[in-house]
Amino acid sequence: MKPFDFQRAERLEHAAQLCADEATKPIAGGTNLIDLMKLQVETPQTLVDIQRLPLGRIDDTDDGGLRIGALATNTATAVHDRVRSDYPLLARAILAGASQQLRNKATTGGNLCQRTRCYYFTNIDQPCNKREPGSGCGALKGIARLHAVLGTSSECIATYPGDMAVAMTALGATVEIADAKGRTRSVSVRDFHCLPGDTPWRDNVLEEGELITAVILPPPIEGRQLYRKVRERSSYAFAMVSVAAIVAIENGRFTRADLAFGGLAHKPWHDPRVSELLLGKEPSAQLFDAAADVLLDTAESYGENEFKIPLARRTLAAVLAEATGVEL
Amino acid sequence: MPITINSRAYDLPEDNRVTLLDFLRHDLGLTGTKKGCDHGQCGACTVLVDGMRINSCLSLAAMHDGDHVTTIEGLGTPDAPSRLQQAFVEHDGYQCGYCTPGQICSATAMLQEIASGWPSDASESLEGPVAATGAEIRERMSGNLCRCGAYANIVAAIEDVAAQEDAA
Numbered sequence: 001m002k003p004f005d006f007q008r009a010e011r012l013e014h015a016a017q018l019c020a021d022e023a024t025k026p027i028a029g030g031t032n033l034i035d036l037m038k039l040q041v042e043t044p045q046t047l048v049d050i051q052r053l054p055l056g057r058i059d060d061t062d063d064g065g066l067r068i069g070a071l072a073t074n075t076a077t078a079v080h081d082r083v084r085s086d087y088p089l090l091a092r093a094i095l096a097g098a099s100q101q102l103r104n105k106a107t108t109g110g111n112l113c114q115r116t117r118c119y120y121f122t123n124i125d126q127p128c129n130k131r132e133p134g135s136g137c138g139a140l141k142g143i144a145r146l147h148a149v150l151g152t153s154s155e156c157i158a159t160y161p162g163d164m165a166v167a168m169t170a171l172g173a174t175v176e177i178a179d180a181k182g183r184t185r186s187v188s189v190r191d192f193h194c195l196p197g198d199t200p201w202r203d204n205v206l207e208e209g210e211l212i213t214a215v216i217l218p219p220p221i222e223g224r225q226l227y228r229k230v231r232e233r234s235s236y237a238f239a240m241v242s243v244a245a246i247v248a249i250e251n252g253r254f255t256r257a258d259l260a261f262g263g264l265a266h267k268p269w270h271d272p273r274v275s276e277l278l279l280g281k282e283p284s285a286q287l288f289d290a291a292a293d294v295l296l297d298t299a300e301s302y303g304e305n306e307f308k309i310p311l312a313r314r315t316l317a318a319v320l321a322e323a324t325g326v327e328l
Numbered sequence: 329m330p331i332t333i334n335s336r337a338y339d340l341p342e343d344n345r346v347t348l349l350d351f352l353r354h355d356l357g358l359t360g361t362k363k364g365c366d367h368g369q370c371g372a373c374t375v376l377v378d379g380m381r382i383n384s385c386l387s388l389a390a391m392h393d394g395d396h397v398t399t400i401e402g403l404g405t406p407d408a409p410s411r412l413q414q415a416f417v418e419h420d421g422y423q424c425g426y427c428t429p430g431q432i433c434s435a436t437a438m439l440q441e442i443a444s445g446w447p448s449d450a451s452e453s454l455e456g457p458v459a460a461t462g463a464e465i466r467e468r469m470s471g472n473l474c475r476c477g478a479y480a481n482i483v484a485a486i487e488d489v490a491a492q493e494d495a496a
Contacts, residue, residue: 006344006390031386034347035367047344049391075380079446084454095449099471100441101434102368104380105387235449235470 001037005046009053012211016180018048020209026050028071029105031098032114040124041115041131055109055213058083064219067176070109070212074164075100077108087217089225089244093167096229099236109212112165112175112192113204116158116266117146117238129155130200137200144302146238149309151265156200157302160193160267161238167227168215169260169268170244176214177206189215193267200266223248223256224323230263230315239263241311247323254278257320261295264312271295283324288317329394333358334402344390349373351389352399360400360429364473371472374430375399381437383471400429403436411489412436419485423476431472435486438468439493460490 009015009026019026023045027033036042056071058080066087068077077083078094094103120126120138127136139147139157147157173189193204206212223246231237242262248255257278261269273294281287292313299309321328330337333356341351349366352358352375361384364372368386375384376398404410412432415421422428439460447454450467458464465486466479474482 001345003345006388027388027391030388030391031368031383034386034388038366047388051391075446079444084447088454091447091454092449095447095451099371100438100448100468101371101374101381101383101471102386105382235467 002040002043004037004044006049007046008049012053012055012178012213013180013182015048015050015053016178016209016211018046019211020180021046022208024048026211028107029073029110031102031105032110036115036122039122041122050211061216066217068108068215068217070214071107074098074103074106074108074111077164078103086220087167087171087225089170089227089246090164090167090217092225092227093163093229093242093244096227096239096242097163108164108215111162112189112212112215113206114162115203117161118158119143119146121158130158130196130203133201140302143304145304146240146263147302147305148265149299149301149305149312150261150269150296151195151267151298152300152302153196153198153200155198156196156266158196158200158266159263160203160265162268163227163229163239163242163262165189165193166239166242166260166262166268167244168217169270170246170258171221172218172258174216174218175212176216177210178213179207179211180209184213186216189268190270196266203266221246221256221258223258226319226323228315228319228322230311241308241315243312243315243319245319245323247320249283249324252282253280254283254324255280259316261312261316264299264308278320283320283326285317285321285326285328288320288326288328289313291320292316331389331392331395331397333397334399340393341389344388346389347385348375348377348387348389348392348397349384352384352397358399358401361433362426362429364427364430369473370427370430371434372427372430374433374472376433376437379437379440381434398433400433403432410436411492412439412485415485415488416482419481419488420478421482421485422474422478427472427474427476431469431474431482434469434472435482435489438465439486439490441468442490443493460487460494462487465490 025044055069229242246258257275362372364370
């Protein structure tokens with residue numbers, strides 16, 4: 001680990017001011033950042049310990065939603081009574097990720113900002129446009145098993161690795177962000193992460209000096225909530241494909257189909273065309289297939305991740321079948 | 329504020345790069361906590377911080393001022409082992425023993441999590457009561473790897489203690 005200065009922020013504005021320097025990073029749970037610092041993928045000159053800022057609460061909002069503080073741990077969120085009863089999709093997604101030890105430290109804000117697990121990104125001997133702009137993408141012609149099939153660019157085919165944000169994307173949650181001047185802004189979680197394009201080093205829309213303060217969940221949504229994660233072992237592994245779904249059927253037809261996908265792209269994937277296709281129609285295996293056609297119409301694979309395209313199709317069908325009782 | 333480890337107060341290290349794991353092992357000589365992967369993947373370094381299990385390799389000691397840490401040395405001694413320590417011996421829950429301190433620290437917290445009714449990925453219901461079944465134990469202990477593959481006996485040891493606690 002490279003030497004760094006260590007500071008503790010007692011107030012949010014102070015933390016944001018310190019983090020306005022591009023060589024300064026905030027640290028809370030540290031489960032991703034410390035790992036990347038050991039690998040010298042991250043080499044901040046200064047770490048700002050923000051874990052004592054008062055951002056750990058989970059509170060009801062006035063409209064019946066839920067405000068999850070940026071420093072609420074993944075464990076605190078997953079075991080929260082209202083998350084379990086009103087947002088089971090979110091509890092399920094969090095519990096499907098990492099290990100209990102990691103969830104006990106990992107925070108809401110840190111989880112949203114976690115970096116890709118692309119093996120070329122985490123190995124400083126390999127080219128990576130995300131870590132070292134202009135150095136090339138090792139994965140494009142290399143081992144691309146974990147990698148994206150949607151929204152890729154010629155610069156980067158990395159995936160966003162998390163589960164929590166996939167559930168939040170299906171739920172249509174909002175990320176609350178504060179800056180060094182005490183201003184706040186809100187961004188839909190669906191717009192929080194970026195596609196790689198020609199700026200693959202940019203994971204999300206946070207500007208320097210901005211800190212996530214909370215994620216706001218909308219009031220509880222009617223419907224069946226499911227999170228299905230397909231991975232290479234049954235626990236403690238990243239998603240190859242995951243599907244988050246909130247589905248409602250009335251009079252035999254879809255009245256809600258809010259879907260988000262993990263493991264497919266540089267961000268939790270949300271394609272409004274998929275729910276548009278499903279709404280008002282009777283669930284059937286043929287319809288689920290047509291939904292997958294729309295979801296995957298621009299999908300492109302890079303050798304080893306070719307399996308993800310049929311896997312996404314099958315996982316989507318399996319989730320919709322489970323939610324609607326249709327037999328495949 | 330100092331850090332409290334197994335009920336004893338210590339000053340934090342001067343070098344802010346020192347992880348909690350290296351602080352325990354290298355600076356304090358508490359070598360019961362093991363360094364396996366040093367990247368949060370194996371669980372050998374699991375300790376309890378204010379009762380919660382964490383990977384001590386992925387945490388800076390400097391971020392633990394005022395915290396209360398319990399390591400395997402704080403759970404029991406050869407003369408007065410904890411129930412889990414005793415059960416691991418009785419069930420032969422190891423081969424080489426390197427992962428064992430992490431397994432036992434992890435299981436100690438896990439039984440408390442089950443007692444608190446916290447669900448896991450293996451739980452049928454998010455809101456129902458939780459039992460320490462084999463499937464629940466395997467899921468909840470997935471952050472602790474055993475390269476010798478002593479899993480069957482590790483699960484048996486934990487099941488045994490869970491049943492004793494249920495009966496108590």
